[in-house]
Each structure stands twice: as structure tokens, then as C-alpha cells.
Amino acid sequence: MSRLMIWYGQLTTRRRLLGQGALLSGGAALWLLAFLVLPLLVMAAIAFMRHGRYGEIEWQFTLGNFRRLLGYGSFGWSADYLLILARSVWVAFVTTLLCVLLAYPLAFFIASRSRGTRYVLLGIVMVPFCTNLVIRAFGWAVLLRHDMPLARLAQWLGLLPDGMGIYPGPLAVYLGMVSSELPFAVLPLYVSVERLDWSLIEAAQDLYASRTRVFAHAILPQTLPGLLAATILTFIPAMGAFVVPDLLGGAKYMLVGNLIQQQFGPGRDLPFGAAVSLALLVLTLAGLFLLRGHGKEGSAVDAA
Amino acid sequence: MKRRVHPVVGVAAIVTLVLLYAPLLAVAVLSVNSARYGSVWKGFTLKWYRQLLANEDVLAAGENTLILAVASTAIATVLGTLLALGLARAPWPKWARRLLDFMVYLPLVTPDILFAGALVVAFALLRALSGAFQPGLLTMIIGHVTFQIAFVALVVGSRLASLGRQLDEAARDLYATPFYLFRRVTLPLLAPGIVAGAMLAFTLSLDDFVISFFTASPDSTTLPIYIYSSLRRGVSPELYALSTLIVLVTVVLVLSLEALTRYRKE
Numbered sequence: 001m002s003r004l005m006i007w008y009g010q011l012t013t014r015r016r017l018l019g020q021g022a023l024l025s026g027g028a029a030l031w032l033l034a035f036l037v038l039p040l041l042v043m044a045a046i047a048f049m050r051h052g053r054y055g056e057i058e059w060q061f062t063l064g065n066f067r068r069l070l071g072y073g074s075f076g077w078s079a080d081y082l083l084i085l086a087r088s089v090w091v092a093f094v095t096t097l098l099c100v101l102l103a104y105p106l107a108f109f110i111a112s113r114s115r116g117t118r119y120v121l122l123g124i125v126m127v128p129f130c131t132n133l134v135i136r137a138f139g140w141a142v143l144l145r146h147d148m149p150l151a152r153l154a155q156w157l158g159l160l161p162d163g164m165g166i167y168p169g170p171l172a173v174y175l176g177m178v179s180s181e182l183p184f185a186v187l188p189l190y191v192s193v194e195r196l197d198w199s200l201i202e203a204a205q206d207l208y209a210s211r212t213r214v215f216a217h218a219i220l221p222q223t224l225p226g227l228l229a230a231t232i233l234t235f236i237p238a239m240g241a242f243v244v245p246d247l248l249g250g251a252k253y254m255l256v257g258n259l260i261q262q263q264f265g266p267g268r269d270l271p272f273g274a275a276v277s278l279a280l281l282v283l284t285l286a287g288l289f290l291l292r293g294h295g296k297e298g299s300a301v302d303a304a
Numbered sequence: 305m306k307r308r309v310h311p312v313v314g315v316a317a318i319v320t321l322v323l324l325y326a327p328l329l330a331v332a333v334l335s336v337n338s339a340r341y342g343s344v345w346k347g348f349t350l351k352w353y354r355q356l357l358a359n360e361d362v363l364a365a366g367e368n369t370l371i372l373a374v375a376s377t378a379i380a381t382v383l384g385t386l387l388a389l390g391l392a393r394a395p396w397p398k399w400a401r402r403l404l405d406f407m408v409y410l411p412l413v414t415p416d417i418l419f420a421g422a423l424v425v426a427f428a429l430l431r432a433l434s435g436a437f438q439p440g441l442l443t444m445i446i447g448h449v450t451f452q453i454a455f456v457a458l459v460v461g462s463r464l465a466s467l468g469r470q471l472d473e474a475a476r477d478l479y480a481t482p483f484y485l486f487r488r489v490t491l492p493l494l495a496p497g498i499v500a501g502a503m504l505a506f507t508l509s510l511d512d513f514v515i516s517f518f519t520a521s522p523d524s525t526t527l528p529i530y531i532y533s534s535l536r537r538g539v540s541p542e543l544y545a546l547s548t549l550i551v552l553v554t555v556v557l558v559l560s561l562e563a564l565t566r567y568r569k570e
Contacts, residue, residue: 007395008472010482014395021394025404028387028453032407035450036419039426040410046425102323105316123562128324130558132511134528135547138535139327142334142544179323186320240415243513247535257417264424264518277421284415 047274065275081259081276088256089283091245092238095177096185096291099234100227102178103185107193107226122190129183137247140176141167144248168250176244181237185230192226231291239284256280328551335544352545362546364523365530372441372516372526373509376448381502383449384456385494391457392464408458411451416514423447424518443519444526448509455508456501463497496564503561507554 007017050062069081110121128136144150144167151166166172196219204218220227242257249255256276263273338349356362391404411419423443430437437443471493475485513528520529527550534543 005395008393008469008476010472010476017394018396021390021396023390024386024394025390028383028457029404029407031383032410032450032453035423035426035446036410037407039422040414040418042429043422043425102316102320105313106320108313109317123559124321125324127555127558128328130507130511131328131551131554132513132528132531132547134513134532134535135331135551136327138531138543138547139329139331141535142539143327143330148330175323176327179327182320182324236413236415240417242417243532247532257415260417260421264421270425270428273421274425277418280415281418 043274044278046271047278049271051269051271065272066279068272069275069279084254084259085256085279085283087254088239088280089287091173091177091255092235092241092287094174095181095238096231096234098174098178099181099185100189100230102182103189103230104193106186107190110190111193111196122187125183125186128179133180133243134247136180137176137244140172140179141248143167144172144175167248168253170249170253172248173245173253176248177238177241180244181234184233184237188229188233189223189226192223196222228291232288235287235291236284239287240280256283331544332548332551335541335548337541337544352541353549356542356545356549359542361525362527362530362542365525365527368441368524369510369526369528372444372448372524373506376445376452376509377502377506379445380449380452380456380505381498384453384501384505385460385498387453387457388461388464392461408454411454412458419451420447420515420518423450423515427519439519439521439524441524444516444524447515447519448512451515452505452508455504456498459501459504460494460497463494463500467493500561500564503557503564507557507561510550510557511554 004011004013005017047065048061048063050060050064069085106125110118110125113121142148146155154166200222201214201218204214209217240257241255242261245253245255246258246261249258256279260273260276260280263269263276335352336348336350337345338347338351387408391401391408396404423446427437427439427443467490471489472485475489480489511528513532516526517529517532520526525533527546531543531547534540
């Protein structure tokens with residue numbers, strides 16, 4: 001017979017508790033297993049299968065999808081797919097950098113206000129985050145059209161040929177991505193900034209440290225957990241972005257997300273799409289690893 | 305405590321806020337502009353809103369969006385709450401707890417598109433095996449529930465953690481049966497968390513595009529999908545009106561969610 005134990009004021013056995021726990025969590029756990037974990041595993045497996053003539057999957061092991069990704073197509077070697085992958089990493093990296101650069105001042109600004117104003121400001125930052133991504137991308141497309149003031153100004157300054165807008169184009173994509181990822185970066189950073197020990201900063205200033213040194217030695221180390229969380233939360237979605245580049249980048253500007261969408265949508269090449277997805281996963285993890293390597297603080301993410 | 309900040313910080317902060325709101329404001333302003341094309345201001349009008357509400361496709365998409373959101377939220381709230389309860393209130397061995405935590409966090413850290421791709425694969429296989437699971441409302445609901453469960457479980461779980469053991473033990477000392485304890489003590493205290501989780505799940509479902517896009521069929525379009533497809537065909541002012549409406553509804557929902565969680569701060 002199982003040992004009796006006291007649990008939340010009840011006298012029961014461990015076995016009975018686990019049985020109850022399994023009953024409660026079982027439904028959701030099975031659901032997640034069936035529709036999340038298993039499909040991901042199957043997708044990983046399909047990446048190694050061949051794509052049949054009529055769109056079905058032929059169950060034989062092949063590395064063809066990955067070779068195709070690396071450029072060994074039927075018409076000789078072309079770096080198209082590699083270009084897309086590299087561009088995605090670059091865009092995600094730049095987006096993360098810009099988001100962090102903009103999030104720091106904003107976090108400081110909010111933290112320097114009075115208690116009531118802080119909540120209001122945080123709310124103001126969060127609201128666009130809760131609106132639809134498609135609508136926000138749409139808004140940027142509208143703002144950056146060739147007949148709107150911003151593009152007209154660029155045309156007048158000679159930065160753009162007449163009649164062309166900032167949208168569609170790479171700059172539009174960057175603007176759209178930064179503005180959609182910003183709230184992800186601001187929140188964790190703000191949490192860290194709010195907890196800053198200002199006495200350390202004041203001490204550095206008292207010792208005549210230049211502003212850069214104050215930042216690098218007094219502020220940066222203290223906000224490292226928040227910074228780390230902010231980079232992770234920005235980099236992952238940026239790598240997998242597809243709505244923003246699709247709507248703002250025009251037909252020629254493809255990122256990994258668009259490539260995957262093509263395979264799972266009209267292209268109907270599931271194995272290749274799975275292979276690209278795996279590549280995305282690997283790249284994302286690699287990128288995160290590199291980013292984390294710059295600030296090794298164990299349980300940093302938990303702190304933020 | 306109010307602090308002095310370097311003016312550059314203030315300027316940067318304002319630039320950032322402008323960046324966040326510019327697209328939304330542009331759409332809102334254009335939705336009441338009576339010019340059909342272009343950016344010239346021709347006068348205030350609500351005619352696009354009226355035209356919008358008469359558009360059958362939009363109404364159908366809106367209906368689908370609501371049905372999807374309500375159904376998926378209901379299922380996800382129940383499953384997610386049960387998951388949180390089972391997770392917190394049973395002495396799981398370390399490996400089981402880590403596995404369950406991993407499964408709950410997975411939807412949150414996977415990029416949408418990976419998740420959507422996995423769903424496409426899953427449904428393709430289920431179709432091959434059973435002939436059911438055609439793209440449509442059913443697959444969309446399943447997709448939404450899957451990521452909503454994680455959010456609900458997280459919100460309810462954190463609320464559960466803050467409740468602690470004392471109340472349970474006190475009630476048991478007073479001879480309460482486990483069922484009575486749950487019904488009269490745990491559940492009412494948990495209610496704000498459950499409601500918050502449900503509202504979060506609802507908002508997420510309303511706003512979702514990527515997962516809906518990959519699991520939808522032509523006649524189970526949702527509003528985000530409708531906007532996306534219309535954008536590729538060409539912009540009409542109705543789209544501005546539709547977008548502004550959706551943004552307003554979302555803002556109202558989010559603000560009431562904020563008010564709800566603020567009130568119950570214990």
C-alpha cells in the first residue's frame with residue numbers, strides 16, 4: 001500500500017494524487033501532444049522524404065531537400081535559397097539591434113515617471129501590440145506609399161526616383177518589423193530598468209565617469225537579464241516573420257517565412273517546406289546561442 | 305519617483321511611440337477621408353463604414369472570426385485551467401514536470417510559421433488516415449486551441465501559485481470535503497485568473513493570422529485573412545474602415561482586461 005501523505009491539508013496517497021493530476025491535466029496534455037509535439041516531430045521527419053509527382057509524400061529517406069536548400073538545384077548551383085536564409089538572419093539581427101536601441105530610452109523614460117504615469121505609458125506601449133499584425137503592416141504600406149507625404153519628401157530630396165514609394169522595399173520591411181517587435185523588447189527591458197539600483201549609477205557619476213562608461217559599467221550589467229530576454233523575444237519572431245516581408249517587401253524581397261509559406265501553400269511541396277522549417281529552427285537556435293554568449297548570466301531569462 | 309532624464313532619452317522615447325502608432329493612425333485617418341484614392345484630404349465622411357457593414361463577404365468573415373474565437377476560447381479555457389490545476393496540485397516527479405512545462409512553453413517560443421507548418425503536416429496526415437479534417441473551421445479551431453491552452457495555463461497557473469496552501473489547509477481543518485473546498489474556495493479565488501486567461505485567449509484568436517491562414521478554407525475566411533487577401537488585390541477605403549473598427553474593438557477588449565486584472569490585485 002502506498003505511503004500516506006499530507007497534501008494541502010488532505011490525507012491521501014501519492015498515487016491517488018497523481019491519478020487526480022493525470023485526470024485533470026491529461027486532456028490538455030494529450031491535445032498538446034497530438035497537435036503540437038507530434039506534428040513537429042513528423043515535420044522533422046518529412047524533411048527527409050521525397051516530394052511526389054502529385055503532391056503526395058513518398059516515404060523514402062533522402063537528403064535531396066537539404067541539398068536543394070544549399071543550392072544544388074536541377075539547373076546547376078544557384079545560391080538563391082542561401083541568399084534568402086542569409087537575408088533573414090541579417091534582417092532579424094538588424095531588427096533586434098534597432099529594437100533594443102529604441103527600447104532602452106523608452107524604458108528609461110517610463111521608469112523615470114511617477115507611478116501612475118508609468119502604468120498609463122506601459123498601456124500605451126502595449127495597445128498596438130495587441131492589434132492585428134496584418135493591420136499594422138497595412139498601415140505602414142499606406143504610410144509609405146508613393147503618393148503620401150513621407151515618400152514625397154524623399155522624392156523631393158532626391159533620395160527616391162519620382163513616382164516610387166518607400167513601400168514596397170527593404171526600408172519598409174525594417175520599419176514594419178521594428179515597430180511590430182518593439183513591445184516585445186520594451187517590456188522585459190523595462191522590468192530590469194525599473195529594478196535598477198540608482199546608487200551605483202550615482203556613484204559612477206560622482207567618480208567623474210563619462211556617460212558612456214556609466215552606461216557600460218553601471219547600467220548595462222544590471223539590466224543584462226532584461227536585455228537578454230528582450231533580444232530572445234525579438235529575435236525569434238523576427239526570424240520567422242512572414243506577414244511583414246510579404247506585405248511590405250514586394251515580390252522580390254523574400255525571407256525564410258515567405259519561402260516556407262510558399263511551400264505549404266500554393267507550392268504544395270511539404271517535404272521541402274519541412275526542410276526549410278528545420279533550417280529556420282537551426283538558424284534561430286544558432287543565432288540565440290551567439291546572442292546569449294555575449295551575456296552569460298545563468299538564469300538570466302528567469303530573472304526577467 | 306520622478307527623475308530627471310537626459311533630453312535625448314525623451315526625444316528617443318517619443319520617436320519610438322510615434323513609430324508604434326503611426327500606421328494605426330494613418331489607417332484611422334484615411335477611414336474617414338471621403339477621397340477614394342490617394343492621400344488628399346477631401347472631407348470627413350462615414351460612408352466607408354456604411355458600405356462596409358453592407359458588404360456580405362465582410363460580414364461572413366466577421367461571423368467566422370467570432371465563432372472561431374468563441375469556440376476555441378471556450379475549449380482552451382477549460383483544458384488550460386484543468387492543465388494548470390493538475391500541474392500545480394499534484395506531486396509530479398521531476399522528469400514529468402519538466403516535460404509538461406516544456407510542452408506548455410513550446411507554443412510560446414515557436415515562431416508562428418513553424419507551428420502553422422506543423423499543423424498543415426498534421427492535418428495532411430490525418431486526412432490521409434481518416435478522410436476527415438479538411439481545411440475549415442474545425443481545423444482552425446483545433447489550431448487556435450493548441451496555442452491558447454498554453455496562455456491560459458500560464459495565466460491560471462500563476463494565479464494558482466499565488467493562492468498558496470493555507471486556505472486549503474484551513475478549510476480542511478474545518479472539515480470541508482475536497483469537492484466543497486474546490487467549489488467554494490479554490491474556484492472563486494481562481495475565477496479572476498480564469499477570466500483573464502479566457503480574455504487573453506479570445507484576443508489572441510481574434511488577432512491571429514498565420515495559423516488561421518494555413519488552416520482555412522475559402523469559405524471559412526476570418527477578418528484578418530480577408531484583409532490580407534484584399535490587400536493583395538488592391539486597396540479600397542472599406543479596408544481602412546474595417547481595420548479601424550477591428551483596432552477599436554481590440555483596444556476596448558485589452559483595456560477592459562487591464563481594468564479587470566488591476567481591480568483584483570491582491
